[in-house]
Amino acid sequence: MSYKVALNFEDGVTRFINCNETDTVADASYRAGINIPLDCRDGACGACKLFCESGSFDGGSYIEDALSDDEAKEGYALACQMKPKTDLVLRVLAPASACKTAITTTKAVVTGVELLSPSTIGLNVTLANPLAFLPGQYVNIAVPGAGGQVRAYSFSSKPGDVAAGFLIRNIPNGLMSTWLTTQAKPGDELTLTGPSGSFFLREARRPxxxxxxxxxxxxxxxxxxxxxxxxxxxxxxxxxxxxxxxxxxxxxxxxxxxxxxxxxxxxxxxxxxxxxxxxxxxxxxxxxxxxxxxxxxxxxxxxxxxxxxxxxxxxxxxxxxxxxxxxxxxxxxxxxxxxxx
Ligand SMILES: Cc1cc2nc3c(=O)[nH]c(=O)nc-3n(C[C@H](O)[C@H](O)[C@H](O)COP(=O)(O)OP(=O)(O)OC[C@H]3O[C@@H](n4cnc5c(N)ncnc54)[C@H](O)[C@@H]3O)c2cc1C
Ligand code: FES
The missing domain is CATH 3.40.50.80 (Nucleotide-binding domain of ferredoxin-NADP reductase (FNR) module)
Structure with a gap:
């Protein structure tokens, strides 16, 4: 059985990998070209420690010096030992750049732009391919014709669909606001970079x-x-x-x-x-x-x-x-x- 593992880096970049139940998260990450911090690979040094935000896993075997009981109770785990039992969301204690990975870029085509109210624009797009993100995360959208300037927008739609939506505040004379209200039309191409952000839905453990x-x-x-x-x-x-x-x-x-x-x-x-x-x-x-x-x-x-x-x-x-x-x-x-x- 293979599970989806979200690796959320210190700088807000998120990458998704597939990890079999028989594989450690470290092995699956390296196979995907993501060099998360690693040293002994044996549960002895603690270099691969990360924090589990959501999901359950088999923590494997390790010594107290690498991961204390208190840390394990709080949700920390060792990537070189842990094997997923469900989909996981993991916080990697390093920036993406230090793990030789980076944010990804996706193309999208505008399918609708609507003034939902004088202050709010609804933007709908079709993504070139379904983009994995955590509900609550955002992407940077390049403002067409603005020399690469970007604006950050949180998805209002659910992850995994090629159809995606955004709710955008209509700021008078704002760069993106002006493009959306005066020029944008179905068929226009957009460049999205992400997903990013640590504002996302965790497993619900309380109200x-x-x-x-x-x-x-x-x-x-x-x-x-x-x-x-x-x-x-x-x-x-x-x-x-x-x-x-x-x-x-x-x-x-x-x-x-x-x-x-x-x-x-x-x-x-x-x-x-x-x-x-x-x-x-x-x-x-x-x-x-x-x-x-x-x-x-x-x-x-x-x-x-x-x-x-x-x-x-x-x-x-x-x-x-x-x-x-x-x-x-x-x-x-x-x-x-x-x-x-
Ligand atoms: C992580 C993140 C996620 C975001 N997600 C969303 C989202 O889902 N929906 C959304 O509507 N916005 C969101 N924003 C804000 C968004 O990125 C833009 O800043 C905003 O839409 C303005 O873009 P603009 O090009 O129209 O205006 P700009 O050309 O950037 O700004 C024009 C003028 O308005 C001021 N201004 C810009 N933004 C704001 C603001 N938010 N409040 C008050 N004054 C402002 C600027 O200082 C400037 O003077 C998000 C921002 C961040 C950091
Ligand atoms: S790499 Fe040393 S404990 Fe995981």
Whole structure:
């Protein structure tokens, strides 16, 4: 039996390899041309230590100096010893460049561009080949005719399909926004580089709280699409916040997940005082009682940098430290991307 193993590197690059149940992750990586850190290959030195984000495996045999019991309990493992029992997501403790691998480039063809609201563009593409990514991750898209300048966009669609979608904020005079709203048409070719990012759905071990601001909804839609197929087995609550009533998009799509994902609930809210939407204010004002589960909750947070900072400050003020807290800031592409905490 062969399993899919995602190797997520320190610099956010992700590569996928196939690994047989009888093979170690180290052997499968090297066969794929990815030189993850390795020394003794015998479970003695600890050079190949990595962190398992999702999935289960046989840890093999090794000495305490290479991997302590506490580290193993936390989720660390040795690549030269571990053999997969399921698909795995592994965090490699080195950048991709140090492992002689790099981000990949994929061509795509535009199939549709739609102004879903004055502030939000829906972009649909067909990928030249199905691109493996983790739900929540992003690609850099080169802006056509802009001398190689790229913008980062999170998939709003599920991994593995050649049909892919994005939700893009329409920024007045923005480079990509202007291209999309004035020139883009079906048949145009795009160059995508990735996938990248440490903001992705992990195995659900406790209730999930998803907080989205504006087009920060995109990665949440990708996660919901994945959960609709792989039943998370935990309650999932999404709160989607926007600035104006007109900014609310993809509401029917979210609503439909209510029937597809057991334990899924959601609400939306609008910040503008002029809003006629029933829920007014910010996402932090609409967290239901008990949704934080005394901190035993996995929080996924994505949106513009001020919204992400406001939510982080809110948790600090109310003294809640979520068991896992992953966030991504949709900063201008020239700024540093968000990270997992
Ligand atoms: C990891 C990552 C993932 C992202 N995923 C998405 C996504 O799925 N959907 C999405 O809409 N955006 C996403 N972004 C933001 C996106 O990459 C672009 O920055 C944004 O779409 C603006 O592109 P533009 O070319 O239209 O504007 P630009 O030409 O880049 O900018 C025009 C002006 O607007 C300002 N500006 C740019 N972006 C923002 C912003 N986000 N907030 C406030 N001011 C801004 C710039 O500073 C500049 O002054 C992501 C960013 C990162 C880092
Ligand atoms: S390479 Fe030495 S423990 Fe794996």
């Amino acid at each position: 999930l709280l998803l907080l989205a601001g504006g087009t920060g909804l995109a990665p949440m839609l990708s996660m919901l699409a994945e959960m609709a197929e792989t039943a998370p087995g935990q309650p999932v609550h999404l709160i989607y916040g926007v600035t104006h009533d007109a900014d609310l998009v993809e509401v029917e799509k979210i609503e439909a997940y209510g029937a597809k994902i057991a334990g899924f609930s959601w609400s939306a809210c609008v910040a503008s005082p002029e809003s006629v939407y029933p829920n007014k204010g910010f996402v932090t004002q609409h967290i239901p009682d008990g949704a934080l589960n005394g901190g035993d909750v996995d929080v996924y947070l994505c949106g513009p940098p001020p919204m992400v900072e406001a939510v982080r400050a809110h948790f600090q003020n109310i003294g809640v430290v979520p068991a896992s807290f992953y966030y991504e800031k949709f900063a201008p592409t020239s700024a540093a991307p968000g990270k997992a905490a």
